[in-house]
Structure formats: C-alpha cells, structure tokens
Amino acid sequence: MSGAVTARPLLRVVRVGAVSVLWRPRGLAVVAALAAATVLATAVHLSLGGTSIDLLSVLRTMVGDPPDARTQLAVVEFRMPRTIAAIVAGTALAVAGAITQTIARNPLASPDILGVTSGASLGAVGVLVLAGGGAGGLSGAAAFLGLPAAAFLGGLIAGVAVYLLAYRGAVDGYRLVLVGLGISWLAASLVTWLLTLGDVTNAAQALTWMTGSLNAEEWAMVGPLAAVTAVLVVLTAALARVLALTGFGEETTVALGVRTNLVRSTALLCAVLLASLATVLAGPVGFVALAAPQIARLLVRSATPPLAASALVGALMMLLADVLTARLSPVPLPVGIGTAVLGVPYLVWLLIVSQRRTA
Template sequence: MTLTDTKTPPRTVPIRALRMGPVSIRLNVRIVMVAGALALALLAAMALHVAFGGTPLPYPDVLRALFGDAGNPRTHLAVTEFRAPRMVAAVVVGAALAAAGAITQTVARNPLASPDLLGVTAGASFGAVAVLVIAGGGHAGLSGVAATIGMPVAAFAAGIVSGVAVYLLAYRRGLDSYRLVLSGLGISGLAASLTTWILTLGDVTSAAQALTWMMGSLNGKDWETVQPMALAAVVLIAAAMVSGRWLVLTSLGEDTAVGLGSRIGAVRLSVLTIAVLLASLATVIAGPVAFVALASPQIARSLTGSVIPPVGVSALVGAVFVLLADTASANLLSAPLPVGVATAVLGAPFLIHLLLKYQRRLS
C-alpha cells in the first residue's frame, strides 16, 4: 500500500497579481496572510525562548536586549552571548528540516517522504558520529579541527551519499513514492546499524559524547558555530523557494510534467539535492531531531489550503515548532530534555494521525 496523496481534490485559493511596471507577480493571498501570522508567532516564540532558556528573565528586558538596547548589562550579555545563539540554532534547525520535508514530500507525492524516513538524517548522523568517536578516541574531547571542520564535512558527505543511494534504488523509469519510502527505510536501517557499530570502536567518553549528540541537542551553541550554518540555511531555503514553480510540476506526476515540457529528472535531482543539504545541515547543528520534517509541511499545507506544502511557510512552521519544543523541554520538567526527545514526543501522535487519515482516504 502506498500513501501517495493523489486523491486530494484541487483547492480554490484567492490569487492576486502584484504589478510593478512591466513586472507582474502572482500572490496567493491566503499564503501571504498565513506567512505574516507565522512570522509574528516566530518573533514571539524567539523572545519566549530567550526569556525562559534558563533562569527566567523579564520579558520586556529580553525584548529590549534583542533589539540592541543594553540598558541592563547583565541581561544584555546573557541574551546576546549565551541564549541568542541557541535560539538562532533552533530557528535554523526547524526551518531547514521543515523546508527539506516540504521538498521531499512534494517530489515523492507522499506525506511520509521526509528526510527522517528517507535515510538522509540517519546517514548524516553516521558521518558525524564517526568523527565524534574516531577523532575523539583516547582523548577527553575532539580537537578543534575535527570539531569545526571534520564533523560537518563528514555529516554532509554521508547525508549526500545516503540521499543518492535512496534515489538510485527508488528510480525505475521514474521515481515511485512507494519504492522511495522502502529504499529510505532500508538505508536508514543500514546507517543506524553502522552508527551502532562505530560506537563500539570508541572509548567510553567519546561514545557518551556521541550518544548525547544523537538525542538531538541545542546545548552549547555559540556564534562561531551558528553563523555560517544560518547563512547556508538562508541560501538553501531561498533556492528552494525560487524552485517553487518546478516543485509544482514534480507534484503533477511523471507523464504530466514531461508533457508540459519539463525536464523532470533534472528538476527532481536539483531540488532533492537542496533537501539533502538542508537536512544534513540541521543534523550537523543539533543531531537527529525527529518529526519536524514530517509534521511541519503537512501543518503548513493545512493552514494555507495548498495542494503542495509551501516551502517558505513550512520553514516558518518548523522554526516555531522547534523553538516551542526546546522552550518546553527546558522548563516543564525538573531535568531538561534534549530537543530531539521533545519533538519526538510531540510529533509521534501527529504521525499516527497522518497514517490513520490516509488509511481512511485510501480505503
């Protein structure tokens, strides 16, 4: 049984044209309104995250510090140097995973086709854990070069290899969503097994560091690590949004896209490459953070009434999701939980709901 969403009827949404001289841009009014509301929600969630990211700080002081007012030096230092990097990391992780999920679900025409289930996250995790364990073997921690260069490079490389392997295994005169999910599950299982094996090669300290990272954590982030990752995420998400027209073509199916003159193979390869890079980037920053890539695009699709998940709106949903999950995990229990655990707890019921929904639709 495949969960390909081919029975969803077209939805009527208000379209307006914005004309600036000879240039005319089509605007979906509902998407613009939802994006605006989510942008405001994101700003509020960012301030909430900083205010309750440890010892609670007065909300007005946090807002002033975020906008550059150094009225209270202690609050300003705590916000700008210690809490803001973690907040930006949460935004980048959530937006990157959600955008990657929107791309993969659109290309595969399958709501389960997220990087979590297609082997990309597991592959990137294997690459990062390999560096954490092997480079840290016999020492209390990683060297500076291994931590800042080796781990991101290994995670990106392993994530790309996993994505290519899944694509090649699923492609048979076209990209079938059922084969894509099955191939992703197989690559995920292989990467998970290799990760478990590599953990046995390291010493206790290195293995413990790797296991902590594998839970999905935003602890200890600083501007040196976050800034280049945030810049890369902005570029990749912008590229994905520019590719929106081609994403719509991929959602129409192989025959229809080819009939409209689209080089569907090249388009799929390009946008899936962006998705793999985004998922690998998020994994480098925080480790495996479950269900964000799966749930956020479907939430964005429901909010906007779109036939496919809009990449930009999905990114906003994902950023708010991770911010709120990290805030809740740091405050609701006596011992803070890794953000990956919090998103899994919140996302698992959504996965069950999604499975039941499409089971009813296909029955």
Template structure:
C-alpha cells in the same frame, strides 16, 4: 464580492486566496513571541525590559553573557534549523507526492548522524583513522554522511527515473542501515564517547554557539532562494512524469536539483544540532493544511518549522526539573502525528 483580473470572487474565495499569505505571517508573529520568551526564561529569569536593555548594549557583564553567549545563539540556531528542516521536508514531500517522505524517512538525517557519530567515536582512537576523523570534524562528517546516504537512496531508487513510492521504500531501507551503523559505532566507542554521541543523535541545542549558527544561516541564505525559484517546478512535479514533460519541465534534472537542495539543508541542520526528528515530517503537512494549498508551501513550512523547534526547545528547557534535548520533545509531538499520517494514507489507499 471582489473582482480580481476580471473574475468576481466571493468572501469565501477571497479568504481561501489569503490563507497562504496569512498563515506564515501569523506563524512568524508567534515565532517572534516564542523567541522573546526563550531569551527571557531560564535559571536566571529576565524581564522584557532587561532583555531589550542588554540587546541595546547596556546591562552588566552577567546579563550580557547570558543573553549573547548562552540564550540568543541557542534560540536563533533552533529557529534556523527548524526553518531548514521545514523547507527540506516540504521539498521531499512535494517531489515524492507522499506525506510520509521526509529527510528522516529517506535516510538523510540518519546518514548525517552516522557520519557525525563516526567522527565522535573514531577521533580519539584507532590509529591513523583518528587523525583523519579529527581533521574532518563533526559538521563536515555529518554533511558527508547525509550526502552519501541521499546518493545511495537516489541510485537504488532509479529505474528509468525516480518514482516517489519507490523513493520512500528505498529510503526506509537506507534509514535502517544507517541507524544500525550508528548503533554499531556506539558499541565500539568507550562510555564517554557513547554518552556524547547519544546526546547529539537525540537532537540537542545545548551549548550552541554563534559558530553553530553561521553554517545554517549561510545554507538558508543560499538554498532557500534557490528552492523558491524552483517552486513552480515543484507544482509541476505533482503530476505524472509525462505530463510534466509536456509542460516543458526537465523532469529528472529538476527533481535531482531540488532533492540536492533538500539534502543540503537537512544535512547542514543536522550537523548543527543533531537529527531533530519529525520536524521535517510534520511541518510541511501542518503548513499545507493551514494554508489550504495543493502541496506543502515552502515559506509557511520554513516559518512553522522555526516555530515548532523554538517552542519545543523552550518546553524542553523550562517545563521539566531537568533540561531535555529538544529532539525528545519533537519526537513526543511527532510520533503520534506519524501514526496519524500512516493510518490516513492507508485509508486513502483502501478507498
């Protein structure tokens, strides 16, 4: 038996308390291992010693190019966008109190996709629109698209406050609109533009560079601490609005600020690699079940999201005769999980 603050806790209770700490540490160790494998493996395989030698500044020009220009920025970008999607999904699911809520379902990533595809299609034609689209650039357009989509969902879901169930329903409608807008944009572009856009909207880490890595790193450095500061509010938002107000929290302001953090993380991650679907949906639920917490834990969601994308990209790059976009692998993993959540939610409603 162990005493904590005057309360005696048995072995089972102690293990339950340690799970939220152990889970992210184990996931972090697995992520480091996946990153090491990702840097090693490829068309030009390298040993661990070779990789360490190149990272230390040695190695020939070819090895340095492969590690520093090809594999390392791609691997780190995947790691960071996985963390960003994981945190964004944890926030949206905690706020809506619904395991089906995520930036994918709420229309944020489809909105970002519509903005980015609009730039790809319009930047090379359509007169004056081309110059505007070209000046905006793909990452900024994706960010704007995600913000516009999120604002639309929030406004349409508002009715003397935002209810989590209504938020999901409106988000599904906005998601459908943004997806159809994306498909329409594809039809008005030429074949080369449509091919480029299709690869991007599938979610791909191919040819990621340090320039793609920096915005996601900055977004995580800014918004992850803010999300952790607001974690106590997320705990309060698990109750109904009247209870939250009695606890002293400003419900709508807190909800708006946290949703904004989730939208920014999801939109910037989408701008870096496209909409890598199902990461934001599945990761928080996996983290919650492994950690045994009442709501999706932010840190564990971030680390497991990084692990999921890193492993998915490694599989997409090395397990098949041709390289696949990472979004294909995450979709194959996430679609059955989505069906499981829907069936489970339906059974809970019936019960």
C-alpha cells in the same frame, strides 16, 4: 433579490508592469500569523535560562535597543546562538521535508525516512566513537571541525546513494521512499555496531548527540551554517514554483516545457544539503521534517506543502520543543525528545485519517 453566495477567490493576481504574481490571501494570513508566533516564541526562548529576563527587555534587545549591557551580553552572546540554531535547524528540516514530500507525493516522505539523517548520524558517531571527537579525544580545530564535517559528509553520501539507487531514467517517489528506508536501516545498523566498538564515555556522548541537542552552540559555528542555510532556502524557493508543476503528471509537465528530472534532482540535492546542515546543528532531530510541511499544508489548504509556511512551522516546533525540554523541564532533556512529543500525536492522527480515507 438573489440568494446566491459568491465564493471568495482562492488565488489573486498582482500585476506590476509586465510581471504578474499569484498569491493566496489565506496563505499570506497564515504566514503572517506564523511569523508573529515565531517572533514571540523567539523572545520567550531568549527570556528563559539560568536567570529569567522579562520579555520587554528581550524584545528591545532583539531590535537593537538593549536596556543595559548585562542584558545585551546575556541575550546576544550567551543565549542567541542556541536560539538561532533552533530556528535554522527547524527551518532547514521543514523545507527539506516539504521538498521530499512534494517530489515523492507522499506525506510520510522526509529526510528521516530517506536516510539523510541516518547517514549524518553514522558520520558523527564514527568521529565520536572511533576518533574520540569528545572532550577526551580530538582537540583544537580537529575537535571543532571533525564532528560537523563528518555529519555533513555522512548525510550527503547517504542522500546521493539513495538518489543513484532510486533513479531509473526518472525520480520515482515510491522507489525513492523504499530505497531511503533501506539506506536508513543500513546506517542505523552500522551506528549500533560502532557503538559497541567505542568505550563507555564516547558511546554515551554519541547516544546523547543522536537524541538531538542544542547544547554548546557558538556563533563561530551557527553563523556560517545559518548563512549557507539561507542561500539554500532561497534557491529552493526559486525552484518551488516549477517543482509544483510536477504534481500535474509527467506528460503535462513536459508539455509545459519543464525539465522534470533536472528540477527534481536539483531540489532533492538542496533538501539533502539542508537536512545535513540541520543535523550538524542539532543532531538527528526527528518528526520536524515529517510533520511541519503537512501542518503548514493543512493551515494554508494547499495541494502541496508551502515552503514559507513550512519553514515557519519548523522553526516554531524547534523553539517550542527546546523550551519544553531544556527550559521548563525539571531535568534538562535533549531537544529531540521535545520534537517527538510534538510530532508523534500528529503522526498518529495522520495514520488514522489515512486509514479512514482508505476505508
């Protein structure tokens, strides 16, 4: 009798006619577990508030069978926009982080470092401080559209600037990170300068927004941004398989017939748009785009950050951070503080592991 142990295959092939798909049993199990955890976190997030609602009633309302009209009104109209905003922002940041880390081949690369969130902050603070985008300044449609449009435009301009400055015949990950850091510091300096120009009220509102906040979310804003985010995530998922091939090196990728520059440029544009949309919804929330893809990669045990698992980890991080800061904290705090509490220990651990590997 042989004592040899047969290892389980990491990849399995599913064939339907002429179409074959590779899938990882572990990856599928991790995604299923994360999806279940996200549903539970969503129900907990919806159950907490000024008046607590039991989880069973929340779950019934989520599947379209509310126990009464009052519960449906509280869950769907008052609480769900904030919950959906947290899920969408976390998903967008995590997918954007997974793309940038794959392109740069660096676990520390994220939209935070590449200047996208700093550019979005610059645009939003410009509206809040100079144009008075708060309650005492712009009014009506201008107040509603001014802040999101400025944040989105600022993030997009910063992302395009980083790409143009870093591009030298190809997208180099090391150069991308260095240029992104420079744009981030420039945008942060301009934000500080703008805060000194505005009055105390607008500057205080700008500082609150810069910490990250899910307050005052409404369906009128959350719905369209969620739809655009879904389209970008689907487009990014379509590029993910081809983008993963770029990790084998330039010569191998070109030999396989992949147009490397086009794929990387398109994926990077999607990452910039996703990070900008997330900043519009929740402000410049930190650490989600940095930590979520690497946590997902460690759970799935893959060479590159997996998109589906990264998206679920990002949504879960945002929900848990908002529960900790806005629901369970004695004093309501911005969601950015919660993501920092969850993300900083991971960053410290990553730095320690990197130093040990170098040694």
